[in-house]
Amino acid sequence: TSLLYKSGSDPRVATCRGKLQNKRSKLNQEINKELRLRAGAENLFKATTNRKLKETVALELSFVNSNLQLLKEQLAELNSSVELYQNDSNEPVMPMIPLGLKETKEIDFREPFK
DSSP states (O other): OOOOOOTTOOGGGOOHHHHHHHHHHHHHHHHHHHHHHHHHHHHHHHHOOOHHHHHHHHHHHHHHHHHHHHHHHHHHHHHHHHHHTTOOSSSOOOOOOOOOGGGSOOOOTTTTTO
């Protein structure tokens, strides 16, 4: 059977920028999960008096911290990739400043089309 997608939700049509944003979102979710794991492990480390358990938790904390470091590096790399898509041209861009209608001059477009 074929899958039916709502208009605009077909993953085969996803843009490169959209794929990068999805990866960023997943990395952020993983980072948040690791932060919760670290907080729980730190609490357990502080609360326990059992030496063997403390050693196990300390080892777990080192794994969580290295995972966090890796995820943050991946996110930083991905963020630098996203910046490539923010401005497609290499020329400097003048920021657009919104003007009210009274602040603009009327232009006669008939002259250039003669």
